[in-house]
């Protein structure tokens with residue numbers, strides 16, 4: 019059986035695949051393989067491990083209907099047409115849980131960096147602008163006892179709440195599809211409407227999946243309901259906020275600052291105005307990028323491939339394997 023990997027993955031995952039006797043090939047070029055070329059290559063493979071931003075749409079899936087599994091090395095699956103995969107009998111796996119702590123760390127880092135203008139200060143030193151200690155310059159915001167509003171309180175949102183409560187005793191409110199009893203018990207988190215969350219939060223941190231309902235959720239209307247002293251954090255997907263509206267909200271002082279690990283498009287252009295705003299911190303989608311987490315993600319993604327090819331249920335399924343033994 020042959021497995022194609024769309025971008026090199028940690029050795030722990032490769033080893034599992036090799037030890038299972040699978041024949042593997044990895045795309046190692048310094049650019050993403052063009053979609054049509056990838057589809058052509060995949061005609062020779064039984065499974066694909068998607069370890070990069072590949073658009074697994076209906077055209078892709080119909081062109082690769084022989085695949086037993088699309089194994090994502092990510093928890094997010096907004097790049098996959100899951101309805102088409104289900105209809106075509108192609109299993110889809112993902113890697114939830116193991117990346118929650120690392121991604122919440124990135125959200126926490128962005129919150130602190132934006133609140134103290136840290137990335138901007140770093141650039142100012144490089145520019146030679148560290149002149150003197152000024153009692154009225156470079157002032158940031160403190161987080162102690164403030165209100166954290168989490169939109170999408172699932173696994174990563176929970177870890178973010180844990181950090182903010184532990185470090186700053188922040189009050190947690192949340193907006194979610196369902197009640198999160200564990201968070202209510204652990205942090206006294208209170209479920210509120212989306213508008214209440216916007217109006218009451220000092221920090222709004224987004225942790226939902228990108229879906230038709232959450233696409234562009236943070237637009238001019240949403241930002242207008244936030245406090246002028248508030249900070250917007252997005253480590254979910256860039257499509258959840260409208261970038262032009264975010265820039266306008268920051269420029270007009272409608273909100274105070276922002277921290278982004280995800281943008282739309284990715285990569286962000288080097289001349290994007292957000293990169294020159296003092297109260298904004300941007301990272302290049304590195305939420306899950308720690309050695310331990312990427313190893314763990316690679317292992318799950320590899321296991322899902324092995325399970326699908328062995329006609330067994332996946333460890334983590336977005337679309338379950340219908341070809342069970």
Ligand SMILES: NC(=O)C1=CN([C@@H]2O[C@H](COP(=O)(O)OP(=O)(O)OC[C@H]3O[C@@H](n4cnc5c(N)ncnc54)[C@H](O)[C@@H]3O)[C@@H](O)[C@H]2O)C=CC1
Pocket residue numbers: 093094095114115117118121169170171172173174175193194195196225226227228229231232253254255279280303304305306307
């Ligand atoms: N920056 C990065 O490197 C990473 C980003 N992510 C993103 O984070 C997202 C969340 O991951 P997890 O916490 O593991 O997922 P999860 O499924 O545990 O949590 C998502 C939460 O959002 C809620 N939700 C979904 N639609 C909603 C809506 N319309 N309104 C309110 N709440 C809604 C769900 O009920 C759930 O509680 C992923 O889908 C992915 O896009 C994940 C990992 C790394």
Ligand SMILES: O=C(O)C(=O)CO
Pocket residue numbers: 091092093094095117305306
């Ligand atoms: O897992 C995801 O969804 C990511 O964005 C990368 O870890």
